[in-house]
Amino acid sequence: MKVQVRDEVASALPPDDDHPYRTGVWRPQTREYDAWEMDVDGEIPEDLNGVYIRNTETALFEPIRRYHPFDGDSLLHAISFEDGDAHYASRFVRTDGFLQEQEEKRSLWAGITEHPRDAIATAGSGARTMMKDNASTDVIVHQGKALASFYQCGELYALDPRTLEDKGKTRWDGWFPAEGVSAHPKLDEQSGELLFFNYGTQAPYMHYGIVSPDGEVLNYVDIPLPGPRLPHDMAFTESWAILNDLPLFWDRQSMADGYYSNTFRRDMPSRFALIPRYGSSDEIRRSAAEPTFVLHWTNAYEDGDEVVLDGFFQHNPTARNAPRLGGNHKGFETLDMNVLEARAHRWRFNLETGETTEESLSDRCTEFPMINGRHGGRRHRYSYEARCTNGLFAFDGLIKRDVETGSEELVEFEPGVFVSETVMAPRAGSGAEDDGYLVTFASDMNRDLSECLVFDAADLSVGPLARIRLPERISSGTHSTWAPLGDL
Ligand SMILES: [Fe+2]
Numbered sequence: 378m379k380v381q382v383r384d385e386v387a388s389a390l391p392p393d394d395d396h397p398y399r400t401g402v403w404r405p406q407t408r409e410y411d412a413w414e415m416d417v418d419g420e421i422p423e424d425l426n427g428v429y430i431r432n433t434e435t436a437l438f439e440p441i442r443r444y445h446p447f448d449g450d451s452l453l454h455a456i457s458f459e460d461g462d463a464h465y466a467s468r469f470v471r472t473d474g475f476l477q478e479q480e481e482k483r484s485l486w487a488g489i490t491e492h493p494r495d496a497i498a499t500a501g502s503g504a505r506t507m508m509k510d511n512a513s514t515d516v517i518v519h520q521g522k523a524l525a526s527f528y529q530c531g532e533l534y535a536l537d538p539r540t541l542e543d544k545g546k547t548r549w550d551g552w553f554p555a556e557g558v559s560a561h562p563k564l565d566e567q568s569g570e571l572l573f574f575n576y577g578t579q580a581p582y583m584h585y586g587i588v589s590p591d592g593e594v595l596n597y598v599d600i601p602l603p604g605p606r607l608p609h610d611m612a613f614t615e616s617w618a619i620l621n622d623l624p625l626f627w628d629r630q631s632m633a634d635g636y637y638s639n640t641f642r643r644d645m646p647s648r649f650a651l652i653p654r655y656g657s658s659d660e661i662r663r664s665a666a667e668p669t670f671v672l673h674w675t676n677a678y679e680d681g682d683e684v685v686l687d688g689f690f691q692h693n694p695t696a697r698n699a700p701r702l703g704g705n706h707k708g709f710e711t712l713d714m715n716v717l718e719a720r721a722h723r724w725r726f727n728l729e730t731g732e733t734t735e736e737s738l739s740d741r742c743t744e745f746p747m748i749n750g751r752h753g754g755r756r757h758r759y760s761y762e763a764r765c766t767n768g769l770f771a772f773d774g775l776i777k778r779d780v781e782t783g784s785e786e787l788v789e790f791e792p793g794v795f796v797s798e799t800v801m802a803p804r805a806g807s808g809a810e811d812d813g814y815l816v817t818f819a820s821d822m823n824r825d826l827s828e829c830l831v832f833d834a835a836d837l838s839v840g841p842l843a844r845i846r847l848p849e850r851i852s853s854g855t856h857s858t859w860a861p862l863g864d865l
Contacts, residue, residue, distance in 0.1 A: 378416045380848045383409045386469055387479050388437040396705060398436065398446035402771055402795045402820050402853045405435045406452060410848045411540075412465040418844040421461045422814060424805040425831065427861040428457040428538045429816045430523055431797050433854030434513040435469070438484045441495045443705055446712070446770060448488035450475045451513035451525050454818060454851055456829050457539040459862060463829070463845050468541035470525045470534045474498075474509035485509070489529075490707045492636045502557065503529035504577045504605075505637055514560035518860035519571045520592055522547070528609060530557035530575045538865050549592045556584055560856070561610040561673075566750045570595070572613050572654070574620055578605045578632065585611075585618050585652060599658045600650050605632075607639065612677040612686055613654070613754045619677055619686060622648040625670045625694065641695045643668055649726065651684060664726040666733045670694035672719065675746040678756045682729040687760070687780070689714075689744050690722035690737065714744045714765035721746075721762070721778060741785060743776050745798040749810050750859065759811050761801050761834070764789075771795045771853045775817070777837060788837050793822040800859035801834055811835045814842070816859065820850050827851045 388407045394400055434449030451470035456463055469475060477498070478485055486509035487496040493507040501507040510531030517524050522544050524533040532553070535544035547553060554575055562573035569590030576583045583600035600620050605627050612619040624645035631638040646665040653660050667690075675687035693699075694717055699710040710716055721738035743762035758781050764774030773795055775788040790796060799817035807813055815832040827847040833839060 378412055378846060378848065379414045381411045383411055383468075385409070386437065387482050389482060390436060390439060396436075396444060397709070397769065398444065402769075402822055403446065404850070405437065405449070405852055406467070406849060407437070408849065409469065410465065410467050412848050415463045415465065416846040417463070419842050421458060421463055421831065421843045421845065422804075423461045425458045425802055425814050425816075426460070426805055427802055427859060428455055428518075428865060429800055429802070429829070429857065429859055430455045430516050430518070430538060431818055431854055431857035432513055432516045432525060433852050434511070435852060438478060438482065440484050440488055440491065441497065442491045443488065443707060445488050445490045445708065447514070447528065448509070448511065449513055450511050451534070452852075452854075453516060453523070453525060453536065453541055455523070455539060455541050456816075456845065464539065465829075465847060466539065466541045467851070468536065468543075470512045470536065471543050472510055472512050472532070472534055474511060478509075494635065502531050503527065504575075505529060506578070510557070513855070515856040517562055517564055517571075517858050518864055519562075519564055519588070520590065521865055523858075524562070526558060526560040526562065528560040530559045530577065533558050533562070538860055549588055549594050552594060554584060554586065554597065559608070563611060563613050563753065564750070565613065565754055567754070572611065572618055574600070574608070574611045576606060576608050578627070582606060583608070583620060585620055587618070587654060596655050598652070598656075600652065600661065601658065610671070610673050610688075612674040612688070614677045614679045614684055615754050616654060616679060617651045617677075617684060618654055619674075619684070620650040620652070621671065622650060623670050624668050641670065649686075649724075651726065651728070662728060664731065664733050666724055666735055673744060673746060675721070675760045676748050676753060676757045678754060680725075680756070682727055684726045684728060686724040686726070687738070688722060688724075689719040689746070692718035692720060712770040713768055715742045715767050718742065719744045719765070721760075723780075738780065738783070739778070739785060741776070743778075745772065745856075747798065747800050749801045749803055749813065751803060752810060757810065759834075761799055761815055763796070763798060766795065772797065775799050775815070775837075777811075777834070786837055788832070790819065791823070795820050795822070795853055796830070797854065798857045800857055802859045803861070809835070818847070818851060820853065825850055
């Protein structure tokens, strides 16, 4: 492997750090790399062509009071494949907040579990308005650029998908929503359109928008909600965008007192707003369902009069009965999907009758789903999901779900090996939905190294087809994306 360290960013964390999201599999990196002529066990398939990018929350400085992993700066890892060859790049996203904290070599903003008045900075961004927009939640490729985003809403920071060269902030004909864009904008691979939403504390509390493959804003409309909510993801079908109004709120009293705490209203239904892709606010159809919180949706599609939506129903969204963690670990019990009891679930919204039916698809705790992106908004059969580690925000297994047969195939990794949100990369010229590859980054605590693993999506039983060594053991992180060569 040929490796070049491109930069090392400023960092100051205690040498005897024992924070669970700054040590172990969450040990932060400070170096940015380029690597080529990679060391490969097995063979990289010749028809795997595109780029896999994963976002990583990275702690660099001591927090003002308390560090939560979602407060970390964005470090992207990209591995690009072409004709059996691979290149790797890692870069921090040069957000405004990252640059300012690098300059001052300290934390300036209050994190998600800190009081806004703790912030040293006098202005911030995001739905809460006083946070650092760290762009470390999600990443997606649109118009040939990787776009990093933040779950509390903010900029879409653009980078070259392969080299991760900084391309600045996204603007569409000079415009960008004043309310920002939430993590989890969606790419419709069939149309090349980008669908997005944002949310905040001011009426109408949510907006939805759609951008053409050429960067033309085709729609941007209010999604009026009864009050501020904490949505995290959206879904779409060929005709509809699906926004959610789940009964997880910012508590009104704490907001009035100048800080933010979450409250879940078990007595209120989950509500969904379905809006025609290019429609107006008065065309919104509303559906209701059992109360829950859903972090991520798998996919949605139309089936006759019904819209089918798959996602992960949390049977215990308030982490009831779980030991409450305090101090520097405040709120970490809700990072464990096993505690939240997330289960694959299907909702069916009948647009003729207005009725909703729903069913659980599994007894197993999984989350962070991916599908073959060509099926986005269209009927899918397979999803690829992460098995979540007990007691830690990390993934230690990979599940292929077949929603037609109900079967689940598990790839289990040895203890101490953690993988990423795993993408499905269709084989060039493939026809079948699972004709392609699963690509993930693995961090092996036993061997103190990281690898990119490539599996045959149609036959997981043979194990990785290729193991590509990375220059350094990388930290666990959150979301990832796959973009085929033609989209770069
Ligand atoms: Fe997410």
